Amino acid sequence: MCTKPSPMTQRGVSLIELIIFIVIISTALIGIISVMNLTSAHSADPLIRKQALAIAESLLEEVELMPFTFCDPDDANAASAVSDTGCIGTNQDNAGGVLGPIPVTESRGVVGTADPFDNVADYAGGVAGYTINPATDIAGNAYPGYSVKVTMLRVGAAFLGGAVSAGAALRITVTVTGPGNTSVELDGYRTRFSPRI
Numbered sequence: 001m002c003t004k005p006s007p008m009t010q011r012g013v014s015l016i017e018l019i020i021f022i023v024i025i026s027t028a029l030i031g032i033i034s035v036m037n038l039t040s041a042h043s044a045d046p047l048i049r050k051q052a053l054a055i056a057e058s059l060l061e062e063v064e065l066m067p068f069t070f071c072d073p074d075d076a077n078a079a080s081a082v083s084d085t086g087c088i089g090t091n092q093d094n095a096g097g098v099l100g101p102i103p104v105t106e107s108r109g110v111v112g113t114a115d116p117f118d119n120v121a122d123y124a125g126g127v128a129g130y131t132i133n134p135a136t137d138i139a140g141n142a143y144p145g146y147s148v149k150v151t152m153l154r155v156g157a158a159f160l161g162g163a164v165s166a167g168a169a170l171r172i173t174v175t176v177t178g179p180g181n182t183s184v185e186l187d188g189y190r191t192r193f194s195p196r197i
Contacts (some may be wrong), residue, residue, distance in 0.1 A: 002171045006151065020035075026145040045180070045182070046180035048178045048179055048180060048182045049066035049182050049184065051143070051146070051178065052146060052176040052177075052182055052184040053182070053184050053186075054177075054182075055135050055146055055148060055160065055176045056148070056174045056175070056176040056184045056185070056186045057185045057186065058137065059132075059148055059150065059174050059176075060168045060172060060174045061185050062138060063120055063123045063150065063172050063174070063188075063190070064120070064172065064190050066117065066118065066119055066120040066122070066123070067118065067119055067120065068119065068120045068121070068170070068191070068192045069081070069090075069119060069192075070082070070083055070084045070086060070087060070189060070192075071084070071086065072087075072118065072119055073118045073119060074118065075087050075088055076088050084167075103197050106118065106122055108122075108123070108132070108138075108184070109170075113124045114190050120152075120170065120172075120190050121152070121170070123150045123152070123172075124150065124151070124152040125150065127152075129149045129150055129151035130149070130150040130151075131147065131149050131150075132147065132148040133148070133150075134146060134147060135147060135176065138192045145178060145179045146176055146177065146179075147176070147177050147179045148174065148175070148176050148177075149174075149175045149177075150172065150173070150174050150175075151172075151173045151175075152171065152172055152173070152195075153170065153171045153173075154167050154169070154170060155169050155170065155189070156168030156169040156191075167192075168192050169186075169189055169190065169191040169192070170191075170193060171187060171189055172187065172188045172189070172190060173185060173186070173187050174186050174188075175185075
């Protein structure tokens with residue numbers, strides 16, 4: 001006896017099922033390839049951002065580690081002055097005026113500089129801020145494609161609840177701009193906790 005297979009025991013896939021399977025797999029592959037393409041196209045961005053962050057952190061630390069005295073450290077009364085009126089020469093604190101290098105001949109960090117920055121306020125650069133383009137480290141090594149701007153704001157009265165003068169604390173903002181308009185901004189505070197440091 002020969003028996004015919006029942007219509008219910010069909011084997012294989014129909015043409016419609018095969019087309020639906022191909023469409024689903026194609027859609028998934030397109031999504032995966034798009035994500036991979038986007039990731040590889042932007043793979044350099046983290047490196048640029050990390051370099052900009054390293055430059056900003058380094059310069060902010062450099063500025064914050066400088067003395068914050070009433071007088072320029074070259075002033076004969078720098079070690080004893082307890083206000084900006086105690087300075088013999090032009091005082092660094094400038095009686096609440098524009099911050100900047102005092103004397104104006106001071107410059108930043110190049111090895112062998114005769115008159116280097118020696119006070120936190122030297123980095124302020126006045127109202128416009130202090131700009132380094134291209135960015136350089138303290139030894140003078142340049143980072144082409146990156147520029148740096150340092151600005152300072154007197155915030156003693158606001159920062160310390162009005163208990164001290166505005167000049168007793170500085171808010172230091174370091175902004176680094178890198179390739180592709182990558183920008184990193186860091187803020188730090190420097191307080192005058194002793195007149196002589």
